[in-house]
Amino acid sequence: MITRLSNYFLKTLREDPADAEVASHKLLVRAGYIRRQAPGVFGWMPLGLRVKAKIEQIIREEMAAAGAHEVHFPALLPREPYEATGRWEEYGDALFRLRDRHGADYLLAPTHEEVFTLMVKDIVSSYKELPLALxxxxxxxxxxxxPRAGLLRGREFTMKDAYSFDVSDEGLSASYQRQRDAYERIFSRLGVEYVIVSADAGAMGGSRSEEFxxxxxxxxxxxxxxxxxxxxNVxxxxxxxxxxxxxxGQPAxxxxxxxxxxTIDTLVSHTNAVLPRADGREWTAADTLKCVVLAVTSLEGERELVVIGIPGDRDADMKRVEVAFPNCAVEPANEADFAAHPALVKGYIxxxxxxxxxxGTEGTSGIRFLLDPRVVDGTAWVTGANEHEKHVAYLVAGRDFTADGVVDVASVREGDPAPDGSGPVSLARGxxxxxxxxxxxxxxxxxxxKVLDENGKLVTVTMGSYGIGVTRIMAALAELNHDDRGLIWPRAIAPFDVHLVATGKDPVVFERAEALAAELSAGGVEVLFDDRPKVSPGVKFGDAELxxxxxxxxxxxxxxxxFAEVWDRAGGTKERVALSEVPGLFA
Amino acid sequence: MITRLSNYFLKTLREDPADAEVASHKLLVRAGYIRRQAPGVFGWMPLGLRVKAKIEQIIREEMAAAGAHEVHFPALLPREPYEATGRWEEYGDALFRLRDRHGADYLLAPTHEEVFTLMVKDIVSSYKELPLALxxxxxxxxxxxxPRAGLLRGREFTMKDAYSFDVSDEGLSASYQRQRDAYERIFSRLGVEYVIVSADAGAMGGSRSEEFxxxxxxxxxxxxxxxxxxxxNVxxxxxxxxxxxxxxGQPAxxxxxxxxxxTIDTLVSHTNAVLPRADGREWTAADTLKCVVLAVTSLEGERELVVIGIPGDRDADMKRVEVAFPNCAVEPANEADFAAHPALVKGYIxxxxxxxxxxGTEGTSGIRFLLDPRVVDGTAWVTGANEHEKHVAYLVAGRDFTADGVVDVASVREGDPAPDGSGPVSLARGxxxxxxxxxxxxxxxxxxxKVLDENGKLVTVTMGSYGIGVTRIMAALAELNHDDRGLIWPRAIAPFDVHLVATGKDPVVFERAEALAAELSAGGVEVLFDDRPKVSPGVKFGDAELxxxxxxxxxxxxxxxxFAEVWDRAGGTKERVALSEVPGLFA
Structure with a gap:
């Protein structure tokens, strides 16, 4: 197949789009793969469609190899099934909701657990038809x-979402593993480096969960x-x-x-100045107990204050807080909250x-009080004394105070121990x-x-859900594979196998290039042929790199x-190669 | 490729779905191609996806042959461009509208003229880059x-929509013809019978328009x-x-x-009884002038009465009326309308x-009055006299009355003359x-x-728009190709080339069937293999027919x-064929 740039719907841009922050966004727009239609909503140009189709094809092949059947659901779905699982509410503002002309509620689906469940309910009646993956x-x-960062975080995006259906927990584990293996094959074929991390199942309401x-x-x-x-995941x-x-034996x-x-720093300095420790050590931030006051609002709109006691050398990590309070909005308490709870003496709590x-719910404030897991019985703390300009030292957990429970939301640091004893952890962005x-x-x-089991009894099916962000992967690969002159696609998903550039005005050059394009194409190579007659070599080279x-x-x-010159964009090399040997490079 | 029914996501139903009215809807659901998700919204099962993909592939090939480039736009689009062309309002209740979390207006696009126009505006600047088809x-x-009739009239449906861009009217004509030719090739390849009819461009606001x-x-x-x-189109x-x-010389x-x-009939009988014509002929309904009172409501909500004078042997065809009053809602006048206009004496207008x-706007009522084109000057009519229980005869157009204009909304009948003089027309449904x-x-x-023309002047581009209903075609083909036992797909879009059924319990049968499946598959034949071990021949045959x-x-x-038995579903034949000769049937 030969695609000619002289007749292709493409326009490259010299300038980065004004709203683009990350390289993939800038380059995919500049190189004519996508165009912005609205915030987080993109139109796809022919080049972009080609890359997307290649990613989808690899996913399809590996899904088939994993025994999953392809189906297709509408984006526009009725409210009822999402109401039944609670997600109509839980999704909050992130869900696009709309009404039809008769006033019936609909949504644009963010994921499709509900309707896959209903379709299988409609079709499967016996354990014999399971396991099933769709x-x-x-x-x-x-x-x-x-919405920002182009395709990395869009409002309309393409996903592969798969769902497994099993009778038993062991069956689910096997289905999960089958998808996990398929994901490893997919990402390897796509040329994507990945790390599999334990994740919090969070709003999906499941048990085991991993992120790639x-x-x-x-x-x-x-x-x-x-x-x-x-x-x-952190x-x-x-x-x-x-x-x-x-x-x-601990002091009173x-x-x-x-x-x-x-601040914690000023408190530590002050404590060291006025209250030297008997053992000669200095007080540090880790000896203080920071009482963080949060306002937690439920889906029903009930606002509750919660205090979390965390060693003062750490903060509450709001992302971890969100996971700890599922289906709630959490924010730091505001002035009105403090005014409503005079027992909380700000700065001295x-x-x-x-x-x-x-x-604590048993305390005079009645406010729920949770502790970091490090605050075990017998640990002593410097903390607020609930009076203006007063703190208390030697306050011992289990002796002087207790709490309503434990919550692990403190920030995680480089060097913290892995919970499985496999050594200190390092942090990275992913x-x-x-x-x-x-x-x-x-x-x-x-x-x-439900389906009938081997004994003819109705049992509830157990499910898995498995997602890959197709458009996000495309952007991620662009993010990872570029230099300052443009994109450098991994071969598996490059829009073409070769970008053939004919330069100059010499008819012999164009004849040779035509012959080479024809030969490559006949050999099954996908050729993008820059045959534009009146474009300078510099512009052609710039476009090829972009x-x-x-x-x-x-x-x-x-x-x-x-002779021709062959550029390996990834290796950065340029080589003089006999025209007759060029097709062999693509064998 | 071998697809095994023992491991395929399919369930056939014995009963028609309760909400299905037409054969295609019944059969596509019963045979496991699609499933209803909401009124007019369907999920696609693996079988359905295969047929849809084949239709799409044929369309893609012919679009490429016609020089059109494939792009892809979001379904979720911002209001602004549709506001600019007036379609945000004009679409009325048929448009799904929604708001994002910031309150910005969006729509789910019914067609994409606006955003294609904007993309081309963004990319094309010179006549040299035109013509262009996307x-x-x-x-x-x-x-x-x-929403009814399954995929024939859904609320979410798949379309191929193409748009052409030209500088000149001649260019547009050529682009239009290129798409028209592509459509003829597509429908021929799909095995769809079609008639190309002149259509009213209507809400699309264009000039020439044809429907397939x-x-x-x-x-x-x-x-x-x-x-x-x-x-x-009528x-x-x-x-x-x-x-x-x-x-x-006409009577007063x-x-x-x-x-x-x-009624017109009673009026004609009465007139013949009380007012015999001099020429001995009888009065007929065609001699009466029926004054139809319509209420026309504009997009802005203004309600205006309009009276249309039509020969009494015809009715106002409301579909033709809608076309005559674009962007308006039209309905028969109601009691309140008559009450507000006492000049209209109901039954005697x-x-x-x-x-x-x-x-007429110059008349005492001030109500706009339009005439059927057949009511030319000099024609004489029996019509209402605007007094209770009184009519008037010999009322001559151009002598006794005039109107504000002509409107051609009368019903069309078998035998009416073609406007191009090519003889009487017959009516059909399509x-x-x-x-x-x-x-x-x-x-x-x-x-x-706008683009720069050859003289460096900015000129406005002229466009064409070309749509094919992909999912509707699939339903239409199901509608046309079935018998009382099930579907009979045209070969070009059948989900598989052959449905191979192994019956009985004899291992030799299954071995022979396996070998045949393998041989067919190796020859590039797409095999659906009913290898289910415990299913009776009757059920397998029933499924194959369905x-x-x-x-x-x-x-x-x-x-x-x-030996095997080979059924030709379309021909209705069943033939005994040597197993060794079966692959040859698919060569």
Whole structure:
């Protein structure tokens, strides 16, 4: 196949689009792959469609190899099934909702668990028909608050979403593993580096969950990994719980004046100045207990204050907080919250006032109080004394205060221990390109998907859900594979196998280039042929570099002598090759 | 490729779905091609996807042959461009509208003229880059009032929409013809019978327009055609205008009593009884002038009454009325309308009262009055006298009354003359499967799409728009190709080339069937192999007939002797064929 640039719907741009922040967005627009239609919504040019189709084809092949059947659901779906599973509400503002002319509620589906469940309910009645795996490649919708970064975070995007259906937990594990293996094959074939990390199943309501992350600085996810093989999304990291310490023999709690200590740092300095420790060590931020006041609003709109006690050398990580309070909106308490709870003395909040519990549902404030898992019984803390300009030291957990529970939302740091004992973790940024879930029976229960088991009894089906962001992967690959002159596609998904450039005005050059294009094409090579007669070599070379076909063959002055120049964009090399040998490079 | 029914996501149904009215809907659901998700919204099962993909592939090949480039636009589009062309309002309730979290207006696109125009504006700047043709295959949305008939009239459906861009009218004509030719090739390859009829460009605002209709009784369109080659959608039919008649010598208008004449028939009988004609002929319905009162409501909500004078042997055809009053809602006047206009004496409405004009903007009522084109000057009519129980005869057009204009909305009848003189027309029902428009400059003007012409002057581009309903064609083909046992697909779009059925329990049969499947598959034949071990021959045969693969090969008892049975579903034949000769049938 020969595609001629003299007759192709393409326009390259010299300037980056004004709204583009990341390289993939800039380059995919500049090189004529996509065009913005609205915030987070893109139109696809012929070049972009070619790359997308190649990614989809690889996914289709591996889904078939994993025994999954392709189906296709509408984007426009009725409210009822999403109401039944609670997701109509849970999705909040991220769900595009609309009404039809009769006033019936619809949504543009962000994922399709509900309707796959219903279709299988409609079709499958016996365990004999399971396991079953279905998938689709489909355009999905999410009303992102700040759509940005081009295809990396769009409001309309293409996903492959697959769903598995099993009778037993072992069956689900096997189905999960089958998809996991398929994902590994897909990402390998696409040339995508990836890390599989444990993830929090979160809003999907399942149990086991892993993300496929592409390690990249601009990624929105943070993940941790140890040299010993542990890897988790930072939201799924769980701090190891230290052993409790003996309480006997610890000094009594001591309230002290602490004016002008608005920060943990100033509090530590002040404490070291006024209250030297007997053992000669200095107080550090890790000895303080920071009481973070959060306002948690449920889907029904109920606003509740929650105080979280965290060692002062860490912060509450709001992403981890969100996971800890599923289906809630969480934000720092505001002035009105403090005004409504005079027991909270801002800047001096602590568990106890004059020996009496303040925080906790049993405390005088009645406010729920949760502790970081590191705050085990017997640990002693410097913390607020619930009076203006007063803190308390030697406040011992389990002796002087207790809490309503434990919550692991403190920030994770380089060097923190992996929970599986595999050593200290390091942190990195990653971008989610795949996510697999053992959903379990949540959706099947909500929608009544049952089958007859071997004993003729009705049992609820257990499900898995498996997603790959097709358009996001394309952007991620662009992000990873470019230089300052343009894109450099991995071969598997390049829009063409070769970008053939004929330069100059010499008819012999064009004849030779035509002959080469024909020969390559006859050999099954997909040729993009820059045959534009009146375009300068400089512009042609610039376009070739920008477009990112990994191999460029330039037929120019040397053609008369039987030579071309072959560029390997990835390797950065340019080689003089006999025209007769060029087809062999693509064998 | 071998697809095994023992491991395929398919369930056939014995019963028709309750909501299905037409054969294609019933059969596509029963045979497991599609499943209803909401009114007019369907999910696609693997079988359905295969047929759809084959239709799309044929369209893609012919679009490429016609020089059109494939792109892809989002379904979710911002309001602004549709506002600029007026279509945001004009589409009325048929447009799905929604708001994003920031309150910005969006729509689910019913067609994409606006954004194609804007993309070309963004990319093309010179006449040298034209002509240009772009297309996409994409899911579209229309909020039909009564989605029915399955895929024939859905609210989410797949269309191929193409758009052409030219500098000159001649260029547009050539682009239009190129698409028209491509459509003829596409429909021929798909095995679809079609009639090309003139259509009214209507809401698209263009000039020339033709529809590709599939002649079928359940079609929603009526079209007329003459033996001499004229063909038009009934909305586009224009009655030939007769020559005016001499006014001199005609009898004077005569008012007469006409009690108990609520219908044209009773009026004609009564008139014949009380007012015999001098020439001995009888009065007929064609001698009466029926004054139809319509209420026309504009997009801005202004309601205006209009009276249309039509020969009494015809009715106002409301579909033709809609075309005559674009972007308006039209309905018969109601009691409140009559109450507000006492000049209209219901049952006795006519142009004149006591020699004075009642109807018409210059008349005493001030109501706009339009005439059928057959009511030329000199024609004499029996019509209402604007007094209770009184009619008037010998009322001569051009002598006794005039009107504000002409409107051709009367019903069209079998035997009416073709406007091009090619003889009488016959009427038939058809289903629109393609529609091509010369849009002209409406969209380019509204959205500012201009290019530099040969003289360096900015000129507005002229456009065409060309649509094919992909999912509708699939349903139409199902509608045309079935018998009482199931579907019978044309070969070009059948989901498989052969449906291979192994019957019984004899292992030899299954071995022979396996070997045949392998041989066929190796030869490039797409095999659907019913290898289900515990399913009775009767059920397998029933499924084979229902699914509609055009050739069924049954490997059963005769296999041991080296024979199979080959069914030609379309021809209705069943033949005993040597197993060794079966592959040759698919060569």
């Amino acid at each position: 998938y689709q490649i489909q355009d999905k919708y999410r009303d992102e608050a700040r 992350l592409l390690p990249i600085e601009i990624g929105e996810d943070t993940f941790v990994r140890s040299a010993g093989g542990y890897a988790a 939201e799924a990291y769980r701090a190891p719980v230290p052993e409790a310490l003996p309480i006997e 709690a001591l309230v002290f004046d602490s004016p002008n200590t608005p 602590g568990p106890v006032l004059h020996g009496e519990a303040v925080l 971008m989610e390109i795949g996510h697999i879930f053992e959903l379990g029976r949540k959706y099947a229960e909500a929608l009544g998907l 477009l990112g076909v990994p191999r460029v063959v330039v037929v120019g002055r040397d053609a008369a002598e039987g | 297309y996409q295959i994409q899911d579209k949305y229309r909020d039909e009032a009564r 209709l599939l002649p079928i009784e359940i079609g929603e369109d009526t079209f007329v055609r003459s033996a001499g080659g004229y063909a038009a 909305e586009a039919y224009r009655a030939p205008v007769p020559e005016a008649l001499p006014i001199e 208008a005569l008012v007469f009593d006409s009690p108990n004449t609520p 006519g142009p004149v009262l006591h020699g004075e004009a009642v109807l 289903m629109e499967i393609g529609h091509i428009f010369e849009l002209g400059r409406k969209y380019a003007e509204a959205l500012g799409l 699914l509609g693969v055009p050739r069924v090969v049954v490997v059963g008892r005769d296999a041991a002797e080296g």
